[in-house]
Amino acid sequence: MALSKIQAESMNLADTYAFTGSVSGASDMALLQNISITSGVNSVSWDSTYINDSYETYIIFWRNITIDATGNMGFRVGVSSGLSTSIYSSAGMEQSVGSTVFASANGTGQTRGTLSGNHDNQVSGEPSSGKLELYNLRKSGHEKHCFHTNIYWGTNNRVRVGGTHVSDTNVHSFVEIGNIGGGGNMVSGEFSLYGLKG
Numbered sequence: 755m756a757l758s759k760i761q762a763e764s765m766n767l768a769d770t771y772a773f774t775g776s777v778s779g780a781s782d783m784a785l786l787q788n789i790s791i792t793s794g795v796n797s798v799s800w801d802s803t804y805i806n807d808s809y810e811t812y813i814i815f816w817r818n819i820t821i822d823a824t825g826n827m828g829f830r831v832g833v834s835s836g837l838s839t840s841i842y843s844s845a846g847m848e849q850s851v852g853s854t855v856f857a858s859a860n861g862t863g864q865t866r867g868t869l870s871g872n873h874d875n876q877v878s879g880e881p882s883s884g885k886l887e888l889y890n891l892r893k894s895g896h897e898k899h900c901f902h903t904n905i906y907w908g909t910n911n912r913v914r915v916g917g918t919h920v921s922d923t924n925v926h927s928f929v930e931i932g933n934i935g936g937g938g939n940m941v942s943g944e945f946s947l948y949g950l951k952g
Contacts, residue, residue, distance in 0.1 A: 782950060782952055783813075784809070784949050784951075785948055787800065787947045788946050789944065789945040791944065792942070793941065794939035795939055796932055796934060797930050797933070798930070798931060799929060799930040799931070801927060801928050802927040802928070805891060805926065805927045805928060806927060809951055810892070810952060812888040812929065813885065813887050814829075814886045814929070814947050816946075817944050817946075818943045819944075819945075820940070820943060821878060821938045821940055822938050823878055823938025824875050824877050824938070825938045826869070826875050826933070826936055827876065827931070827932060827935075828866035828933075829866060829869060829900070830930045830934070831888070831922075831928065831930075832922075832926055833926060833928050838926075840865055841863070842919070843864070843919045845860040845917060846902075846916020848913070849912070850910060866935065867900055868916075868918075868935070869886065869902050870884075870912070875936060876912075876933075880909055880910070882905070884902060884904030884914075885903050885904075886900060887900060887901045891929070892925055894925050896923060897921055897923055898919070898920035898926065899917065899920075900919075901916075902916055902918065
């Protein structure tokens, strides 16, 4: 069969196409799920439907997450039958915008990885946006490494950059994230889970 070459403008990108063989230029990063928060929930989670061997790395973005009680967001990993606890070691820096004061945010043997708070908690109604990168979730024999950035703005005007080490070498298929500290609920905002190959 003769090879036919077409110009980019010959394809309507609004249509659906089924390709076979190798397609170059395709992204190795795929959107797996969006979750919109429209009423009070303490956390959101993803199970083996999304956290499986299809991807090497998982990335969660959140946008404008507000909570209804002053507290802080965090994350836990594990399997659907149980989340790992008391094995999270976090380190990072928090900076209050407009201030020369910054503080370390660290701890060992924690029950979860902290994404906001530690020194100044996220305040009720204060929007938070950020990113959590999860490495080695599906690798047996490897401890889990997580990198996170976050900004929450309104009262404390904080920017937080940090990492969390999870002392667990098991294969994980479950991730939970949300306001699981402080007793409040998330009431608005959006989460997006992406998988990254290679």
